[in-house]
Amino acid sequence: MENETQTETTVGRRRRIILFPLPFQGHINPMLQLANLLYSKGFSITIFHTNFNAPKTSNYPHFTFRFILDNDPQDERVSSLPSHGMGAFNRLFVFNEHGGDELRHELELLLASDEDEHVSCIITDALWHFTQSVADSLNIPRLVLRTSSLFCFLAYASFPLFDDLGYLNLADKTRLDEQVVEFPVLKLKDIIKIGFKSSKDPIGQMLASLLNMDAPQRKTIVFFPLPFQGHINPMLQLANILHTHGFKITVIHAQYNSPNPSNHPHFTFIPIDEGFSKIVDQAATNRDGTYFMRYLNESCVDPLRDCLAKLLLDDRETIACVISDVAFYFTQAVADELKLPRLALRTGSMGCVLAYDALPFHSNKTCFCLTKEDSDYEVSVPEYPLLKFKDIAKISINPQGMGDFATNMFNQMKASSGIIWNTFKELEESALETISQDYPTPSFTLGPFHKYFPASSTSLIEQDRTIISWLDKQPPKSVVYASFGSVAHITELEFQEVAHGLANVGLSFLWVVRPGMVIGSDWLESLPENFEERMGDRGRIVQWSPQQEVLAHPATGCFWTHNGWNSTLESICEGVPMICSPCFADQPVNARYVSDFWKIGVFLEDGFERTGIEMTIKRVMMNIEGDEIRERISCLKDKVNVSVDEGGSSFQSLNNLVDYISSF
Structure with missing residues (x-):
């Protein structure tokens, strides 16, 4: 065991600094460079090191060297580990697991022998995380040397988040070139190259200990x-x-x-x-x-x-x-x-x-079961004048x-x-x-x-994505998009009126017909005879759509909607005028706000009737009224973007x- 190679003289009681580098070239170099800087400022230097990748002491005759962790190639703890790639991290894990007692013993010997010098502190590599508890137990201040960049530190600190997001074991390899939203300087393929499989495996746990990621615990x-x-x-x-x-x-x-x-x-x-x-x-x-x-x-x-x-x-x-x-x-x-x-x-x-x-x-009024024949059907509700009695009958x-x-x-x-x-x-x-x-x-x-x-991929129904390529072929703002949500049901007669209305207006349309939406039908059995053949490529009917993408597509000219709140917000966010056909619950209220308060859509007042459907679509898609609606909803779209920025x-x-x- 090589011990003292100290050549410096001491005058009075000098201060000694102990440095403990990680035994890899890229860590040893900056640690010894720092030691030289501190030596030039009058400190005595002692270098603790492992036998593995031990520095050449003759290059530093002005330092004292002491080795710990006698993990030579015959040491069973490390002999089977590769010397490259993740093997280096595994070797580091072994060192951190078994080094505490040996480091403490050597420090105690040094403290007992240095009567003429005061140990100011120990400086260890950041990856020697076990050294903190040793320094604390001996009341020695510990400074940490981080030998790499701040950016790298922040990336490592994000690994528990990357693990939670599934990035460490990415199944969809088509996403490799995607930018990491949570850490934009990286791509997903960069995270995978770093090599950790989980923040919960031994190396991940060592990083967590190093970065103190468990304090405070994530709520x-x-x-x-x-x-x-x-x-x-x-x-x-x-x-x-x-x-x-x-x-x-x-x-x-x-x-x-x-x-x-x-x-x-x-x-x-x-x-x-x-x-x-x-x-x-x-x-x-x-x-x-x-x-x-x-x-x-x-x-x-x-x-x-x-x-x-x-x-x-x-x-x-x-x-x-x-x-x-x-x-x-x-x-x-x-x-x-x-x-x-x-x-x-x-x-x-x-x-x-x-x-x-x-x-x-809770009143005894019969306003919740009105029909078109009742005199109050079109009258505003005194308690909430934005609504009509026919609206609350739907709620x-x-x-x-x-x-x-x-x-x-x-x-x-x-x-x-x-x-x-x-x-x-x-x-x-x-x-x-x-x-x-x-x-x-x-x-x-x-x-x-x-x-x-x-x-997002939160849909409970499989989305038909083939419609995006169909939309790509349509002129800007030319397509009527019709979808009445995930819960609403309509009768067979109403379904047929919708079909005739879409056909008669002469515009291209994308129509979402959810399986079971038509009462008494599985899907499209109630369509008018030869409807799909007559429409040809002008109309597409799908079971479900990626709605946010459809509304954001330049070809979409208006949204015929049930006015569920999610759909209403999505239409506002993309600046797409609405045709309102609310069914129940909060939808009539949302529809009145859209048509009568914000004035960014038109209420289809008479339900599903082909003539009214055709006229309403033309109001939004072909008339100057539609241009004014589009201008108002475009202003709201801008306000949305400002609000989330x-x-x-x-x-x-x-x-x-x-x-x-x-x-x-």
């Missing part, structure tokens, strides 16, 4: 979406947004309409058995929507409570809060019982909340049930720790002012959620939400 947010497409989509979009801000995500979900976990490998999914699939097939018969909402709010209580209680017992999880759909009003009581903050996600508009709060659901066939549901929902929204809205301030500013007065809990308007990411209202609201959740 978990538990999401609980309502099991319908229009509610699952924004919930998972919000989960993605918050995940990129450092939170771990756990999604508790119903068995019915279960999301596909493979689309979100960075989330933890936990199903609960709510029994909903046993009764949901009655939807097309005599049951109204409030029946199903009441069932879910009763059947999910025990499964959700048990699931949350189990998560709270897991020492590896620090649950910050629960975010549940406002329609799951029972979750407030469960969260209170478990002493968890609950944030309520409203997947619909603020205007709809104000309308529901004002409408006379629910059970006004008492709707009133009870709305009351429960609003009461628990007010009792929550905060309300998250999938909207933006500039769109519903007047409604936001009223909400802020009526609901004392904090409100966060950070929508539209889908603007934070490219088109840095400094915008949604951007700031998101930052406020992240800070708020972090404070729990």
